[in-house]
Amino acid sequence: MAQSGTYLCDNQGDSAAGFGLGSGDLGIPFQLPDGTWGYVFGDCFTGQEATDPYLGSPVMVYQNTFDASGQTPITFTGSQPSPTVAQLFTYQHRADNGFGVEVSRIPNDAIALRKDGRDRLFIQYTSVAQWVAPGSADDGSLQGGVAYSDDGGASWRDFDQHWPGSVKGSNGSPELMWSFAGVDPDGHLYIFSKPWNGSHNFAGDGGRIQLFRFKPEDFFDGNFAARENWVYQDNTWQWLPAATAAATQIFATGNNIGEFSVKRIGEVYVLSYFDTTDYSIRTRTAARPDQTWSEPKTQVVGDRGLSVSRWRSPVLKNLYGGYIHPGSTDSSNLTLIISAWDGTAGHRPYTATQWSGLSA
Incomplete structure (x- = not known):
């Protein structure tokens, strides 16, 4: 049977608990250079209550082998560090770490690249200044950044360039939440990005997603000036150097979008x-990114109650996230990692669940 809401953490005695991870959200999957898998979580606790000791964000666990059929639940086989997880980045929460006061650094996606025989891991993240209230005109962001590791995830440092958020005068910047679509057969690394809406409450999000690309070797070195943007100009879509034209949003302004993949x-x-x-996890497909x-x-x-068309849809209350497992067999048998949050006292604060066998 394909997994349908299988908990990856937040269950006493499960594989995550074996590495000190009680509850956490996101669980962003990516493939490591040796063919194994990493899962990057956001805010994490040692137990199943928000009152339990706080681990931090981001946090990472590993899996040796992923069953692409979706019939086997994801089971973690290692952690960073070993044998007990800890926050990957060196910074203090609710403090000024040299950029302004930040509540947390929330991962948006991760990828591994190789250049000249060297392997490097990357995590793109948003530094959050504040969690905003529903309908907020402010996205609550401090800045976006890209951190990298040259030792398999043991230590991390930031590239010098950061992308300013609301606190620094760029409210609703489309540069703050990235998703690494991967290296295409054409040799480019394609990346999608959008405004920060990890609070799910930023009213100005509008579903604005943009697309850009790099040669992997340029991205590996943090040569962000080599970026090309997907731009609608002179009545046609075209790739242009980022220095000459801003990327164009690829969808008409519409629904708000939180996490994406x-x-x-x-x-x-x-x-x-x-x-x-x-109030759902949705998918789209395309033959190519552009x-x-x-x-x-x-x-x-x-919630099934919004319309008749939802009555047969699977349900996960308080859902968000929806990260695609890159080890999925094809678009007719996807595995998604979907989070849920329940702020009620005595309930699970955060969890991530496995949904397999989904068809896009």
């Missing part, structure tokens, strides 16, 4: 995202 699965690209207006995307398909809903 884009990956090349088989021969197609799949986009998954938390639609905060529809081609037309399909209409959204609802996969998992937070």
Whole structure:
């Protein structure tokens, strides 16, 4: 049976607990250079209550082998560091670490690249200044950054360039939440990005997603000036140097979008995202990153009661996230990692669940 809401953490005695991870959200999957898998979590606790000791963000665990069929639950086989997880980045929460006061650094995606025989891991993250209230005109961000590790995740440092957020005068910047779609057969690393809406409450999000690309070797070195943007100009879509033209949003302004994920699965690209207006995890597909995307398909809903069309949809209350597992077999058999939060006293604060067998 394909997994349908299998808990990856937040269960006493499970594989995550064996490495000191009680509860955490996101669980962003990516493949390591040796073929094993990493899972990057956001805010994490040692137990199943928000009153338990706080581990930090981000946190990472490993898995030796992923069952792409989705029939076997994801089981963690290692942690960073070993044998007990700890926060990957060196910084203090609710403090000024040299950039301004930040509440937390929330990971948005991760990828591994190789250059000249050297392996490097990357995590793109948003530094959060404050969690904003529903309908907020402010996204609550401090800045975005890219951290990298040359020792398999044991230590991390930031590239010098950071992308300013709301506190630094760029409210609603489309540069703050990235998803690494992967290195295409054409040799480019494709990346999608959007405004920070990890609070799910930023009213100005509008579903604005943009696309850009790098040669992997340029990105490896942090040569962000080599970026090319996907731009609609002179009545046509075209790739242009980022220094000459800003990227154009690829969808018409519409629903708000929280966490999102884009990956090349088989021969197609799949986009998954938390639609905060529809209160669901939805997917789209495209033959290439810079081609037309399909209409959204609802996969998992937070509440069936919104319309008759949702009555047969699987349900996960308080859902968000929706990260595509890059080890999925194809777009007709996807594995998504979907989070849930329950702020009620005595309930799980954060968890991540496995949903397999989904068709985009």
